[in-house]
Amino acid sequence: MVTLTIDGKAIAAEAGLTVLQAASDAGIHIPTLCSHESLSPYGACRFCMVEVSQRGRHRLVTSCTLPVAEGMDVQTRSERVLRIRRVLAELMLARCPESTVIRDLAGELGVTASRMRPLTDVVSTIVSQSGCILCGMCVRLCDDVLKIGALAFEGRGARRRVTTPFRQPSDACLTCGACSSICPTHAIEHLRIRPHAPRPIPSEFEYGMTGRKPIYIPFPQAVPRVPVIDQSTCLYFKTGGCKVCEDNCGARAIDHAQQDQIRQLQVGTAVIATGFSLFDGGQMPRYGYGRYKNVFSALEFERLCHAGGPTGGRILTREGEPPASVAILHCIGSRDENHLRYCSRVCCMYSLKFAHLVKEKTGAEVYNLYIDVRASGKGYEEFYKRVLGEDVQFIRGKAAEVTDVAESPEERGKLIVVCEDTLLGLVRRIAVDMVILSSGLRPAEGAEKVAQAFALSCSRGEFFLERHPKLAPVDTASDGIFLAGACQGPKDIPDSVAQGGAAAAAALVLMDRGRFVLEPVTAEINAELCAGCKMCIANCPYTAIRYDPEQKVSVVTVELCKGCGTCVGGCPSGAARQDNFEDVQIFAEIKGALAPA
């Protein structure tokens, strides 16, 4: 530790820090334009000039390049320092008369006009020059830190500029935007550096309606709520440079060397809650999802309504305008012989919610195209009635198609929903600005793999099957495996929460009991009859049968036996038997089954 005085205040600072850092840690503000935690001190802008008195000598030094020393006396706002800063401000004003950052800085020092001749013969380059103070932060960041090197200085003296190679748009630029974000005077338009228009990294959570950064928190309620790094877009994984996030993180929590891990957990019970995935409206091309910009999926629209979503909760078309009319198409994929044959149960209610929100937020004309409105559930019918009274149009009839081919001038530039209004007995064309597809629910991606891993019953493309629809709705055919939520079938939030609670309680019962109850159907091998052929050992999928070399017979370990009886069915000598499924019992059953009625 080193003790020094800054503006008369005694400060203890760690050796190796610069005076600028020590002052900042002590809460003393020294103006600077060119210092950044990711860059080494450079002393380009000279604004951080301070007056240092040491061993009776007084000198003016840039504090960003001056290491702290014992007994140092630093003045950050002495008259000498302020005079120098005013001159610097005048010089910069002459160079960048239009820069608001420089004008504000000069204004703070009481400088409003420059006595120097304005620099008018600026050679403009790809990089905007009007506010450039030649601090070189962009160049050093791009070259030293990011290891890209798309920017460089050219010329000397008054003709010094920041530019790209040959002053041409450069493919070397990766459009990361670091230069424009680090530029103290906001002088760089990084989008001009690259020859092609850049594409933002689409945010998965916002369905691509906004971009995201390579380091991001997947979604606001993520558990754990920590950022992740996308290796496919992070600059470090492209150039080996950058790591600016590591410098920014006060907790030093970022580790670029981390690898994906597959963890194996030993558990006694498991609750399967893999949820659902939304039916992809693109599978029904007649509704134009993916073809017309203003056809939204239900989850996309859900993001639009959300205060934390891409539009801050404002309902806007892709053009950024509030819609004057919105059509909500029910039963997309659901109740459809060609897609999902079942009713997805939640879509009617969320469609009604959408209608209510559109009315509330935009006052647009809302059309609900429905087959039936299924509002079963506590308070749901009441909500339906309320929406009916909100001047929302309900048209009984499933939409036939969505098209942009106008048949009249009023339809021009709009999306036209064609449908049969079965209550009026008319085919109608409804021109709207926005279409929402109320898609059905189908099993989550990869549900088949989960089913196989846990030996759950379900045929391909169907939801997981509970052990009994009425008596064991959260249990499965596999002991200790429970189901919660939409993985078992389409379900709304209250029902999912209720089932989740039941599944957790059922798992806790097993854990709390601490004992394992054997099925009363385990197998046993009669040692007197066993010939020691070991066929049962090959038949057993649980390695529950071992060979006793002394007795020369096979022996069942009852705790491991699950009671399938495959060993019994395959025993050539009739030595294996199964409790409650004895051969004699089954023969008697056969006799009983075939007895004359």
Next chain:
Amino acid sequence: MAKGANNGFEPRIVGFLCRWCSYTGADLAGTSRTRYPPNLTGIRVMCSGRVDPTFVVQALADGADGVLIAGCHPGDCHYSEGNYKALRRHRMLMNLLEQLGIDRQRVRLEWVSASEGSRFAEIVTDMTEKLRALGPLHPRRPALLETAVAPGAEVHG
């Protein structure tokens, strides 16, 4: 043989149903009120792997016209692989039955999952129809007498 089909012959089928998939599937067919012929009587076993070939032979000897063994779909067995064992035993048994002159269609192995109630009903319907066409297995069975004698004649048990 085919004459049985026209004389109101009703085959009797014994079904060995695995407890996890097929028995539950049959249960589902029932709870969903699916209609299928009542010719099959199910016997619950824990796994199709429990079905000893002697069960099938015994059922045929005791007067069954057909036997259905039903288990989980391949890869879905509750006990991992019992249904594969059942498949092998079924193949072997078919060799034996063919040598005894018993038609292949009388002993079927099918995969029915717990959610396939309608599939279970379809299989039973299909099997019953085929066995009706095949006629009874056992010539001296009373059922055959019922159908073989002229209408109105006295039936001997």
